Amino acid sequence: MAQNIYDQPEFFMGYSKLPRSIHGLGGAPEWPAIQELLPPLAGRRVVDLGCGFGWFARWATEQGAASVLGLDLSQRMIERAKAETGHPAIEYRIADLEHLELPKASFDLAYSSLVFHYIEDFDRLAKTVHHAIVRNGHFVFSIEHPIYMAAEQPGWLDDGSGRMTWPVRRYAAEGPRRTDWLARDVLKYHRTIGTTLNALIGAGFTIRHVQEWAPTAGQVAASPALAEELERPMILLVACQR
């Protein structure tokens, strides 16, 4: 099963202090770009793969979603999500996406935010989601960008000119990467963009949009620290359709 790093007290505490954990969707600078990729949700059945604190689930019901199923490996996440949610159309469940089973054609949208880089078998997951959504249904997700993940320990380098550059290494060597982020030895799986897209195409999806997320000029003006996201992408956004 996937490494349950989110239930480790140290990681959970660090995660709870991230802007996106405190402020929700608005604390994630890629959220406006993701919103543009989402279909209208009124009356739709939604599954959120790796729902965390349930911010997206609650937002989806505010948009009129008929139901939201939020799945997360972490018991702490699910407990917190339940504690913050009172909407009867939202259900939370503990689930390991590595071995996920979902009923056939039972969702109009599958959504996931920054979770799939923890998944080893993305081929299987893409097929599972394809099976679970209706014809013309949508699958919209973000994942850590492989440029960000390829080198063992992500971090800026001085290239000798005083300018900071991002090191890429072992890009073609797909597989596990162990990094220190909020806790030691967090296990992620590096895949090229091509491999991710080909898994979706192989599962039967049509690719609708691929975006190597970068902040807008307005976002950088408001939050100058975001400027480094212009230098190398950290997040990949994908929208596809059954």
Added chain:
Amino acid sequence: MAQNIYDQPEFFMGYSKLPRSIHGLGGAPEWPAIQELLPPLAGRRVVDLGCGFGWFARWATEQGAASVLGLDLSQRMIERAKAETGHPAIEYRIADLEHLELPKASFDLAYSSLVFHYIEDFDRLAKTVHHAIVRNGHFVFSIEHPIYMAAEQPGWLDDGSGRMTWPVRRYAAEGPRRTDWLARDVLKYHRTIGTTLNALIGAGFTIRHVQEWAPTAGQVAASPALAEELERPMILLVACQR
């Protein structure tokens, strides 16, 4: 119009000495991967965008292609291609892909090898190709990978540990890049993978395969210098269909 670097004597002479110029398709290590993306060519009408010395055009007729139109901006390239070709089904023409016009639904396959990074307006070109190929027709091409292109002067960096890493910088800043390769001040246009794919999707294509090319273990064993291509991708392969 696109910069006609290939007609500069210094560049042309350097280009003529590359393994892929001397040995043809077999001199390009990505060729076996491209071949797997091509449809059967027997009886098909092919257009080669940036045909160079005509290696692909001649190969296509060997596969039984009914006709091949080879287009290149460079008069020297076209002269050389004509001099080396005697097949009546192959026609070569000087053309600027930046302002290309092609007749409607007149090709079964559009092919291009390592040319589109010289093109500023890829949106227009994608629409032109979509217009020119038949329904279910194929569009298969290679382009310089944006990881390779993003930083101003591509080159390996020592990250301080003695290991060489590839620097990524200004990835989100799409647009011109001037580099020295075979000649000084070669003008190319950096685009993210997302932008390239979204241009194809916007033109009406369905993405079939995306491959950030890397050599096989067998290729690295035979040509150890190829090992650096495992560290960072230089070539992006895309197959799509109308």
